[in-house]
Amino acid sequence: MRETVKLISMEGFEFVIDREAAMVSQTIRSMLTSPGGFSESKDGVVTFPDISTTILEKICQYFYWSLQYSRGKETEFHIEPELTLELMMAANYLHT
Amino acid sequence: MSNQKKRNFQIEAFKHRVVVDPKYADKTWQILERAIHQIYNQDASGLSFEELYRNAYNMVLHKFGEKLYTGFIATMTAHLKEKSKLIEAAQGGSFLEELNKKWNEHNKALEMIRDILMYMDRTYIESTKKPHVHPMGLSLWRDNVVHFPKIHARLLNTLLDLVQKERTGEVIDRGLMRNVIKMFMDLGESVYQDDFEKPFLEASSEFYKVESQEFIESCDCGDYLKKAEKRLTEEIDRVAHYLDAKSEDKITSVVEKEMIANHMQRLVHMENSGLVNMLLNDKYDDLGRMYSLFRRVTNGLVTVRDVMTLHLREMGKQLVTDPEKSKDPVEFVQRLLDERDKYDKIISTAFGNDKTFQNALNSSFEYFINLNARSPEFISLFVDDKLRKGLKGIAEVDVEVVLDKVMMLFRYLQEKDVFEKYYKQHLAKRLLSGKTVSDDAERSLIVKLKTECGYQFTSKLEGMFTDMKTSEDTMRGFYGSHPELSEGPTLIVQVLTTGSWPTQPAVPCNLPAEVSVLCEKFRSFYLGTHTGRRLSWQTNMGTADIKAVFGKGQKHELNVSTFQMCVLMLFNNADRLSYKEIEQATEIPASDLKRCLQSLACVKGKNVIKKEPMSKDIGEEDSFFVNDKFTSKFYKVKIGTVVAQKETEPEKQETRQRVEEDRKPQIEAAIVRIMKSRKILDHNNIIAEVTKQLQPRFLANPTEIKKRIESLIERDFLERDNTDRKLYRYLA
Numbered sequence: 060m061r062e063t064v065k066l067i068s069m070e071g072f073e074f075v076i077d078r079e080a081a082m083v084s085q086t087i088r089s090m091l092t093s094p095g096g097f098s099e100s101k102d103g104v105v106t107f108p109d110i111s112t113t114i115l116e117k118i119c120q121y122f123y124w125s126l127q128y129s130r131g132k133e134t135e136f137h138i139e140p141e142l143t144l145e146l147m148m149a150a151n152y153l154h155t
Numbered sequence: 156m157s158n159q160k161k162r163n164f165q166i167e168a169f170k171h172r173v174v175v176d177p178k179y180a181d182k183t184w185q186i187l188e189r190a191i192h193q194i195y196n197q198d199a200s201g202l203s204f205e206e207l208y209r210n211a212y213n214m215v216l217h218k219f220g221e222k223l224y225t226g227f228i229a230t231m232t233a234h235l236k237e238k239s240k241l242i243e244a245a246q247g248g249s250f251l252e253e254l255n256k257k258w259n260e261h262n263k264a265l266e267m268i269r270d271i272l273m274y275m276d277r278t279y280i281e282s283t284k285k286p287h288v289h290p291m292g293l294s295l296w297r298d299n300v301v302h303f304p305k306i307h308a309r310l311l312n313t314l315l316d317l318v319q320k321e322r323t324g325e326v327i328d329r330g331l332m333r334n335v336i337k338m339f340m341d342l343g344e345s346v347y348q349d350d351f352e353k354p355f356l357e358a359s360s361e362f363y364k365v366e367s368q369e370f371i372e373s374c375d376c377g378d379y380l381k382k383a384e385k386r387l388t389e390e391i392d393r394v395a396h397y398l399d400a401k402s403e404d405k406i407t408s409v410v411e412k413e414m415i416a417n418h419m420q421r422l423v424h425m426e427n428s429g430l431v432n433m434l435l436n437d438k439y440d441d442l443g444r445m446y447s448l449f450r451r452v453t454n455g456l457v458t459v460r461d462v463m464t465l466h467l468r469e470m471g472k473q474l475v476t477d478p479e480k481s482k483d484p485v486e487f488v489q490r491l492l493d494e495r496d497k498y499d500k501i502i503s504t505a506f507g508n509d510k511t512f513q514n515a516l517n518s519s520f521e522y523f524i525n526l527n528a529r530s531p532e533f534i535s536l537f538v539d540d541k542l543r544k545g546l547k548g549i550a551e552v553d554v555e556v557v558l559d560k561v562m563m564l565f566r567y568l569q570e571k572d573v574f575e576k577y578y579k580q581h582l583a584k585r586l587l588s589g590k591t592v593s594d595d596a597e598r599s600l601i602v603k604l605k606t607e608c609g610y611q612f613t614s615k616l617e618g619m620f621t622d623m624k625t626s627e628d629t630m631r632g633f634y635g636s637h638p639e640l641s642e643g644p645t646l647i648v649q650v651l652t653t654g655s656w657p658t659q660p661a662v663p664c665n666l667p668a669e670v671s672v673l674c675e676k677f678r679s680f681y682l683g684t685h686t687g688r689r690l691s692w693q694t695n696m697g698t699a700d701i702k703a704v705f706g707k708g709q710k711h712e713l714n715v716s717t718f719q720m721c722v723l724m725l726f727n728n729a730d731r732l733s734y735k736e737i738e739q740a741t742e743i744p745a746s747d748l749k750r751c752l753q754s755l756a757c758v759k760g761k762n763v764i765k766k767e768p769m770s771k772d773i774g775e776e777d778s779f780f781v782n783d784k785f786t787s788k789f790y791k792v793k794i795g796t797v798v799a800q801k802e803t804e805p806e807k808q809e810t811r812q813r814v815e816e817d818r819k820p821q822i823e824a825a826i827v828r829i830m831k832s833r834k835i836l837d838h839n840n841i842i843a844e845v846t847k848q849l850q851p852r853f854l855a856n857p858t859e860i861k862k863r864i865e866s867l868i869e870r871d872f873l874e875r876d877n878t879d880r881k882l883y884r885y886l887a
Contacts, residue, residue, distance in 0.1 A: 086208060106203070
């Protein structure tokens with residue numbers, strides 16, 4: 060099993076993050092674990108044509124923050140107000 | 156994002172962009188539909204999950220959830236219809252395999268479809284309360300495949316066929332079987348029950364009905380039970396391998412009903428191999444099997460128990476009423492003990508120590524032991540025999556075992572007071588003749604009797620032991636104060652308390668001068684230390700050791716009774732004596748004298764005196780002289796010992812009468828005790844209470860109780876009520 064996965068943004072930026080972190084998103088988790096050999100689970104690469112680089116970066120930060128939070132490290136996750144709307148849409152999409 | 160920070164923002168309803176392209180929904184759906192086809196054709200490797208998910212997401216977001224949902228159902232239904240045709244086309248044995256294969260494919264596809272439609276599952280279905288994708292997919296499979304008319308019956312028949320094959324010994328593909336059955340279970344409990352379990356149970360019931368009939372015609376009981384047990388384990392095994400665990404109880408109860416419950420009576424009563432036969436032949440395995448099988452069905456154990464009880468009572472009745480067998484009391488009791496051991500073992504090894512069976516055993520024994528009125532006497536004789544000689548050289552633990560067993564029989568006795576009477580007699584003889592083997596064993600039995608029946612029951616028996624002990628001390632004191640008596644004959648006196656010992660009328664006789672002098676000395680010694688007492692000599696109960704020298708100088712020590720000693724001592728001063736002379740000199744009552752002369756003169760090998768004329772019986776005209784030619788291998792010769800024996804008929808009557816006589820005061824005491832606390836009581840209740848109170852000792856006879864009540868009325872303890880004659884009133 061691969062340790063890392065690659066997330067690609069609308070603009071083509073690639074984020075390589077831990078598989079464990081990516082799995083914070085239920086949607087990504089399904090993509091990586093669903094049976095039947097979808098391309099995502101085979102290659103470990105997920106492309107998001109609707110998510111901008113800025114947002115995807117924030118999302119990746121959130122994944123790591125969430126992991127730590129769930130392990131008991133209670134810090135705050137800062138969100139710039141101007142990103143809020145897009146971020147929430149992405150969250151809905153990713154079921155995070 | 157599940158971040159608490161979010162709460163800081165005011166969230167306004169989000170306005171979606173209006174979709175301009177009217178064909179947007181159709182186009183998107185086509186993409187998804189194609190993907191579903193690909194998934195079903197196992198051609199999904201090129202697909203992008205993200206793309207499909209995004210499309211489904213967008214459709215739902217743009218309010219096309221309904222379209223997506225119905226579309227997914229329609230597409231899947233179409234696929235399943237196609238598949239069911241393929242399954243149906245499969246020939247013979249491959250039918251199940253095909254079904255299983257398609258089921259697995261469907262499951263996998265369903266999972267994938269569920270994943271890409273996840274957003275719909277989460278939002279659209281949630282809000283419209285429609286069935287979720289996965290259960291929907293299972294229902295579709297059920298309706299289009301399993302319930303497809305051409306598959307439905309065929310599938311069931313195939314499965315039942317396979318089970319049938321396995322029952323007749325063929326090997327089937329259990330793995331496949333398990334998968335298919337698992338499919339039923341996955342489709343829901345009701346599908347499993349209606350489409351498989353119920354018909355399966357019906358078919359099994361039919362199968363076992365036929366088979367059990369076949370078996371019972373051809374097998375004996377033991378074999379039948381073996382087969383039934385095998386079938387039962389097979390079915391349990393089958394459930395473990397490929398059925399729902401919940402089916403176990405159902406299928407086993409089918410087997411139990413068809414193979415056991417329906418044939419119970421016939422099995423138990425089967426000639427030459429049924430329960431009675433097993434009991435007689437100690438067939439522990441078969442009995443154990445019967446127990447474990449029959450306990451599964453209602454009334455099974457009751458049936459077994461009833462038959463066993465009936466057999467036990469019948470057997471016991473024969474045993475105790477057979478006049479042949481009651482000739483030897485020891486043998487008689489031994490047989491009872493053997494039977495008891497036998498059934499104890501059966502119950503412990505085969506019937507799992509079942510309490511209800513033990514109770515049945517006990518009540519049966521209680522029933523038949525009391526059928527023979529002499530049982531109490533025989534049990535006491537058995538103990539007597541054991542304590543006299545039987546226990547020699549046996550370890551203490553074993554002694555306890557034997558005694559415990561006897562106590563068990565004792566517990567069954569209804570007339571415990573009769574036993575007490577006999578036991579007292581036998582114990583007295585044992586103690587006085589010094590024949591008891593082990594003091595410990597004697598005492599241990601007394602303790603057992605005490606725990607069983609209370610202090611009252613044994614106080615006199617214990618009194619007897621105390622007397623023996625005190626007598627020893629008294630004798631030491633006697634010889635201590637008369638040192639001059641160390642020469643000459645030794646007298647050993649056992650002082651018995653009147654009342655503690657079974658009373659026998661004291662038979663007087665003239666003791667030889669040597670002895671009577673000693674007796675007088677002892678009397679004055681004893682009365683000197685214990686004033687106000689009365690001593691009388693029970694010469695009929697004593698023994699004596701005397702030394703005798705015969706014609707050619709043979710020296711022997713003779714162990715004889717007191718009477719015999721009196722007779723023999725006469726020959727010190729005379730060579731020849733007639734019967735009359737002996738009678739005059741000794742004053743022994745005629746019957747005792749005859750018996751004692753008989754044992755001295757007529758027993759071969761022990762005839763220390765001779766008589767004329769030679770005959771077996773003693774006549775009043777006979778004369779006696781010393782047998783000079785007497786020889787014996789032993790230095791010590793024992794003559795005419797008094798051994799406890801089975802009572803003769805008149806003796807028995809007498810004892811019986813004594814027992815009845817003894818019961819009277821006990822019944823009266825019970826009546827008074829009860830009336831004292833109740834003050835007023837009617838006749839029937841009084842009888843019931845008295846019977847209950849006396850139960851531990853004996854079974855009181857109602858007519859006897861009535862007589863006692865009347866006697867008490869006469870003596871003004873009670874009175875009849877003036878208005879209701881059935882009522883008794885206690886008079887203080």
